[in-house]
Amino acid sequence: MSDAAPPIHDVAHLALRLGRLMLLNGADTAHVQQAVLGFAQRFGFQAHLLVHAEGLLLTLEDATGFRTKIGQPVAGLAVNMDALVAIGRIRADSSDIAGIERQLDAIEHAPRRYPPWLVVIGIGITAAALARLFGGGWAVVAVSLLVGMVTQALRQTFTRHGTNPIAVAGLAAFGGGATGALVMTLLPSESPTLCLVAAGMILVPGVPLINGVRDTVGNHVGNGIARLLFGTVTVLAIAFGLFLAAAIAGDNLPVGAHFPPLPLTQDLLFSALAGAGYALLFNVPPRLAWACCLCAMAGHGSRTALIGLGLDLPLASFAGAFLATVLARLIGQSAGAPAVTFAFPGVVAMIPGFYAFQAGIGGLAIMQAGAATPVALLGETAGLAVTAMLVTVGIAIGLCLALAAPFPSSATPRGAS
Secondary structure, eight states: OOSSOOOHHHHHHHHHHHHHHHHHTTOOHHHHHHHHHHHHHHTTOEEEEEEOSSOEEEEEEETTEEEEEEOOOOOOOOOOHHHHHHHHHHHHSOOOHHHHHHHHHHHHHOOOSSOHHHHHHHHHHHHHHHHHHTTOOHHHHHHHHHHHHHHHHHHHHHHHTTOOHHHHHHHHHHHHHHHHHHHHTTOTTSOSHHHHHHHHHTTOOHHHHHHHHHHHHTTOHHHHHHHHHHHHHHHHHHHHHHHHHHHHHTOOOOTTOOOOOOOHHHHHHHHHHHHHHHHHHTTOOGGGHHHHHHHHHHHHHHHHHHHHTTOOHHHHHHHHHHHHHHHHHHHHHHHTSOTHHHHHHHHHTTSOHHHHHHHHHHHHHHHHHGGGOOHHHHHHHHHHHHHHHHHHHHHHHHHHHHHHSOOOOOSOOOTTO
C-alpha cells in the first residue's frame, strides 16, 4: 500500500465488494462486519456498515468528509470455502487498491475446484453415509447412493438454469425421492423411508440455518430471522417434494419412525464419508479436505458416544459441535485457513434433517386429515419439530461458543468464520 491514502470511493467500492462476496459464500453477519470495517481502517477510514439480508450499506469517514454507498444486491446464498479462504488472504496482506481489485475479480469469477460429476458422486456417498448413520441396511444404503446422485444432479441442473433456490430444493427432493421410491418397490421387505429422506437430508440448508442462529444470538436479529426463515421454508419445500414423490409411488412416509444407532466405529467411518462429500459440495480446497473428515468424525462420533452414555440429543449435539469447532480452530491455525472451512462440513451432518422432514410430513398429514387428525399424530409432529429446532440451536450455539473461546494468538486470518 502506498503512503498516500487511496480515494474514498475506491475503498468504499472494494469494501462493499469484499463484504458481498463473504455473504454470498457462507459468512455470517458479524464476520462480514468485522472484515469490512477492518478493511476500511487499513486505509485510514472510519467505517459504519449496515448489513441486510439483501445487501450492504457502508459509510466511510475521514478528516475531509464522508461517503455513503450501497452495495450490489445479494441474490442467493451458497457455500464456497475456497472463496472464503482466498478472501481471508486478501484481508491479511497489504496489496494496493489495484492489486486487491484484481484478486477480488479472480475470486468472483474463479470456477469451482471440483467438476460437477465429482460433486454428484461425493454427494451420493454422503447420502448413503447419512442413511447408514440413521441405521439403514446395506440395500437401503445402496439405493440412497443412487438417490443422492440423482438429487445432486437435479440441483445442479436447476441451479445452472437460474431457478429459485427454494424451488430447486423442492424439485430436486421430488426427483430424488421419486427415484428412491420407485427403486425400493423392487425391495418390498425394506422400508423406503430412509431412501426418500436421503434425498432431503443432503438438500437441507444447514449453513444458512446455523448462520441464522449465530446472527440471532449475535445481535443481528433481522438477518438471523431472514436466514432462519429461508431455511425453514426450504425444509418445507423439500418435505413437500418428498411427500409428493411418496404419494406418486404409492408409499406412505411414516411420522415418528426410529432407527437404532450404529456402533461407534461405524459411526466414525460414515461420518468421515459424509464430511468428505460436504467438503466437495462446499468447495473446500483439496489440501484441507482431510480436516473436514476429521472434524465430522469428532463431531458426530462424540455425539453418538454421549447419547450412548444417556445424554439428550440436543445437549449431545451441542457438545459434538463444540468439539468439532475447537478441532477446526486448531487445524485452521496450523493450516492458515478460517476455522469454518472445516467446522461447517464437520457439523452439517449433524443437522436434524430427518426430524425436520418428518415434522414437515406430519404437518402435511395433519392438513389432509383436518379435524379428524389423531392426537398421536399431533403430538409426534410437535415433538419432531421441537427436536429439530433444539438440535439446530444446540449445534449453532456450540459452534458459536467454540469460535468465541479464547485461543493462543496466531497469524492465521479469521476472515471467514
